[in-house]
Amino acid sequence: MKQKIFMYLFVFSILLILFQYVNSKRVFEDMNRKLDGYKNQLVRCKDSVAVLEDENLELSHFNLERNEDAISYFENKGYNAAELIPLIKDELYRLNEEKGEHPIIPYAAEEGKRMMINTVKLLNHKWIIADFSDGHYWGELFLTYELTEGKQLKFNLVESFLYPFN
Template sequence: MRKHLYLYLFIFASLIALVFYINGRKYQEKLEQQVAELREDIEENKQQSGSTESSLPTTGVEHPFTLAFNPEAEEYLYDMDLTTQEVEQQVMDKLLELNLNEGGNPLIPYTGAGRGFQISNSFLVNHKWVLVNFYDGDQWGEAMIQYDIDADKNVELSTIKALLYLN
């Protein structure tokens, strides 16, 4: 009788393990199919947009910290008779112009090796701040820069805070 009890318990445990295996496999196949469908959708969206590169991750909603999608900043600029594209272009031009200075960009409070630090990327957060990446060939960092546009539409820049990554 005892032998039969162990045999029945073994068969019962084997059946339960088989059920778990089959259900787990079906669940895994379903997840893999969903992942494949999502990848196809992403590829279709990239092809439809015509661009595979983006400066911001696309999550379906606009990034909350951009000059282009900030109604308060757009209204502020509209009152100054400016558009977001004009401001972005003026700030970018000024940042790149400062890169041409001897010894590097004066907005970067660090001393770079050789030619000095140069601003490589920028991202306008709103109508007053811009985030930048800078490098000197060996070292790199990030900075937050405040910009103001006067009545003559001249851009004035000042560094709020900078961070240098050490090797």
């Protein structure tokens, strides 16, 4: 009787160990498959990040904040470029608040509306591009700017265009 109990326990133990082995092997293979999927996804994401970094670098080529020569130009004149960039943008946006027609935008707005500068991008220490709109019509400007001896900003419209309305 004792031998049969030990035999049943031995067989039961073998079956339990076999079940655990098969189950663990299946779980392990499943985890490896998931890990391989995550590794592939990580490689794709790293490639995407590299492409986006290259694209960002290319897009920021004409940008005052990344143009060392333009920043040096301002620093040689005694200006802090980090403080000057927001000042220039704010000065352009301030022109939106002036009464009457906009002093820089050469196009008249729709009746009851006003042309206003929406976005400003400083290209270097001399050039700016900006877009404007009255909510119905829109266009873009190419401006030059300079800081006078009295530390005043002087804007000069070089070119502008208004998109055709369809």
